[in-house]
Amino acid sequence: MEEEVPRVELTPQAAELVRRLRAEHGPLMFHQSGGCCDGSAPMCYPDGEFRTGGSDVLLAELAVEGVEEPVTFWMSRSQYEVWSHTRLIVDVVPGRGSGFSLEAPEGVRFLTRSRVVDA
Template sequence: MSEASLPEQVRVTEAAAALIEQLRAQHGPLLFHQSGGCCDGSSPMCYPQDDFIVGDRDVRLGEVAGAPFYMSPSQYEYWKHTQLTLDVVPGQGGMFSLENGSGRRFHIRSRLFSDAEADALKAAGRI
């Protein structure tokens, strides 16, 4: 199976893509990091690319609206069998995330990969 035909590990809704574009216009290039962190739990966090140092072991799941999306290794072990969808819901964003104060927050929805999708990702060395 070619890389292009593998299922996406992370996707983005139109609403989230629109908010990403607004934040990019204000802050420049962005990135997302999904940690198992303490302060904001396991919320997807949006940062200016130059303000966040990605760890050597962090896993890049893909891109959402042109912004790379990373996950901590411990979170990845828990979530690697799921396809994540970055969405936006009403609420307060993460304390350090760029959407904070907008009245909206990024939110992750997930679904388990089918057996065929998981097998394809395993064969490609992705999970």
């Protein structure tokens, strides 16, 4: 049986930042909207702070070592239609992203990298 490739994964650096943010803010979620500016970057929020609906797709429930509950990763349906053939890799890079994402005060931002997956 072929092992399923995860739709979303975290780099070790992103997982470490998630652990720190979880310790400070409680359960977390990601949403990637595909909008302008930082909208195409994954935004990290306290779980439930960003309201998802029918225009969003739940891509993953990420298990992060040291974090009790999974961290959900949502994407707007319109962006998912464009990225559905990829595996998303959430990384951390220096610099400030959106003021709405929890990592903004840390001087870093989450960034999505992608790899094409076989259909």
